[in-house]
Amino acid sequence: MSNFGKMSRRRALTLGAAATALPLVHIRTGRAAGKMSIGFWDHWVPGGDDVMKKQVDAWAAKNQVEVTSDFITSNNNKLQLTGVAEAQAKAGHDALAFFNWDVFNVADSLEPMDDVMARLIANPQDRFEAVRGPIEKLGGKIEHGYFAFGEHDAVLITDMPDAVSAAAIALAFAAGGTLRNCTTTPLLTTAEALDAMRKAANCGYKPITAAAGAAGR
Numbered sequence: 001m002s003n004f005g006k007m008s009r010r011r012a013l014t015l016g017a018a019a020t021a022l023p024l025v026h027i028r029t030g031r032a033a034g035k036m037s038i039g040f041w042d043h044w045v046p047g048g049d050d051v052m053k054k055q056v057d058a059w060a061a062k063n064q065v066e067v068t069s070d071f072i073t074s075n076n077n078k079l080q081l082t083g084v085a086e087a088q089a090k091a092g093h094d095a096l097a098f099f100n101w102d103v104f105n106v107a108d109s110l111e112p113m114d115d116v117m118a119r120l121i122a123n124p125q126d127r128f129e130a131v132r133g134p135i136e137k138l139g140g141k142i143e144h145g146y147f148a149f150g151e152h153d154a155v156l157i158t159d160m161p162d163a164v165s166a167a168a169i170a171l172a173f174a175a176g177g178t179l180r181n182c183t184t185t186p187l188l189t190t191a192e193a194l195d196a197m198r199k200a201a202n203c204g205y206k207p208i209t210a211a212a213g214a215a216g217r
Contacts, residue, residue, distance in 0.1 A: 039093035041175040042071035045168040
């Protein structure tokens with residue numbers, strides 16, 4: 001029987017720096033380079049966990065890592081309570097998903113990864129290609145991807161078949177734990193915008209001030 005060494009958070013993230021999110025499955029190989037455990041939000045979107053499973057399968061196989069993962073529900077704040085409990089115990093998962101607003105509550109227990117980001121800078125990779133598969137599985141396609149100055153570091157323009165699919169991929173991104181902030185903005189074509197303007201002109205809405213002025217005459 002092979003001896004498995006305990007994989008540190010730093011080692012795991014160094015090996016998987018190119019991965020946007022790791023799903024929650026259990027993988028065992030006879031030549032594994034080590035072990036790691038992951039706690040992830042139990043995704044409520046149908047098929048969402050299956051997409052992530054493919055990502056972790058590929059990552060674990062490539063890096064020969066034995067991954068033990070847990071789906072943790074957000075019902076009754078279980079995901080948040082798990083993070084707080086593990087922070088206090090100084091033990092638990094090697095990686096754990098957090099809600100964007102909750103990371104600061106356990107920041108003292110998180111490990112700085114500036115050096116890992118430096119490696120990504122030294123070895124640039126196309127992160128937009130990493131999300132092409134999940135987007136296409138939901139029936140969408142990537143139109144354009146941009147890195148940007150200002151409030152957002154990256155802008156990804158996709159064509160999704162419906163609002164539910166758009167919400168699903170946005171939730172998957174947010175649940176991955178690697179994004180500080182994820183915002184979804186529906187875009188209208190020029191023709192759609194003009195159609196909206198025409199409908200606005202004929203919908204019969206009157207501002208309160210205009211209605212009050214008409215009543216006082």
